[in-house]
Amino acid sequence: MIIKSVPREAVLIVNAHSRRGEALFEQAKEKLQAAGVTLLAAHAVHDPEKLTDVVRQAVRDGAPMVIVGGGDGSLSGTVDDLVGKDCVFAVLPLGTANSFARTLGLPLDLDGAIKAIATGQRRRIDLGLIDNDYFVNAAALGLSPMIGESVPHSLKKYLGRLGYLIWAVWCFLSFRPFRLIIDDGTQEYRMWATEVRIFNGRFHGGVELTENTDVDSGDIVIQAVTGRNRARLALDWYAKFFKLRSRDAHTQDFRGKSLKLDTRPHHHISIDGELLARTPVTVSIAARAIDVVVPLRNAQLNRLSQSFFPSGRNEADAGSQKCGPGI
Incomplete structure (x- = not known):
């Protein structure tokens, strides 16, 4: 397998409004350059609504x-x-749940994420689509958007995932089940549900909620927590968080290239944590849409090591030989 090289020049763009963005911006600049990444520009964006414009300009340049x-x-x-x-x-996970970074196998600490960028490899991945809006990891409707829409920013910023959990319990008390309609092009499915997740990746809210897809699977997955009993939703999160054998007992999965999704009543959809859509929608996959940076896998690191030391000696063995500087 040919490992495509990661560029050594980049533009750094940090959402300084995110939980750790403002505090770590200067550190990120220094550590990226120390790791051998030349920064053509670096931007700390304090207004989240301007983040897209800054990225767009960097790409155009x-x-x-x-x-x-x-x-x-x-x-x-x-x-x-x-x-x-x-x-x-490339991704620096500076948020609360960092679900996309978890899906990519990226370290969640700043030093680890920078090392992955400096020593990693490209991976061609899919993007999800809700109507014409691309998303990287997961979308949801039901309790999750209700939490995301109403959670106080200060609670999220200072308590992180614990803050989400506290607010989730509060929202859970007033939440109501809804009717879900899914059309895969050949059949229409109707059921009661308490939450619906739309997966390109595996994680949502920092928890691995599916093991049956990935960002290069070539299809999209809709996972419904079925039934009218709100306790099933709590049991589902509990089982998936602790990876119990019963973790799939409360959900039903639908998979395809394109699926139509509707609810009664209509619901807002949270796309990677932001309320950006409302049912009815068409959910689809944009296969192999972008290149991202991921850590080198252990097997690939071993192959690289063997290419440097074809006789089978490892780096430590080579360093013990008095035959010049080590690699």
Whole structure:
């Protein structure tokens, strides 16, 4: 397998409004350059609504790679301008749940994420589509958008995932089930549901909610927590968080290239944490849409090591030989 090289020049764009963005912007600049990444420009964006414009301009200016720091909403809102462009997308996970970074296998600490960018490889991935809006990881309707729409920013900023959990319990008490309609082009399915997740990746809210898809699977997955009993939703999150054997007992999955989704009553849809759509919608996949940076896999690191040491010696063995400087 040929490992495509990651560009050594990039534009850094950080959502300074995200939970850790403002505090870590200067550190990110210094550590990226120390790791051998030449920054053509660096922007701390304090108004989240301007983030997309800054990324768009960087792509138009010919940046070989854009490094976006922020939460899942920041990342999802910027990918549209990379589709069809020869520009690599790299991620600094500076948000609360960092579900997309988890799906890509990226370290969640700043040093680890920068190391992955400096030493990683490209991976061609799919993007999800809700009508004409691209998203990187997951969307949801039901309780999750209700939480995302109403959670106080200060609670999210200072308590992180714990803040989400506290607010989720509060919202859970007033939430009501709804009717779900899914059309896969050959059959229409109707059921009661308490939550619906739309997956391009595996994680949502920082929890792995599906093991049956990935960002290069070539299809989209709709997962419904079925039934009218709200306790089933709590049990589903509990089982999936702790990876119990019963973790799929309360959900039903629908998979395809394109699916129509509607609800009664109509519901807002949270796309990677941001309320951006409302049922009815068409959910589809944009296969192999962009290049992202991911860590090198262990097997690939081993192959690289063997290419440097064809006789089978490892780097430590080579360093013990007095035959010149090590590699």
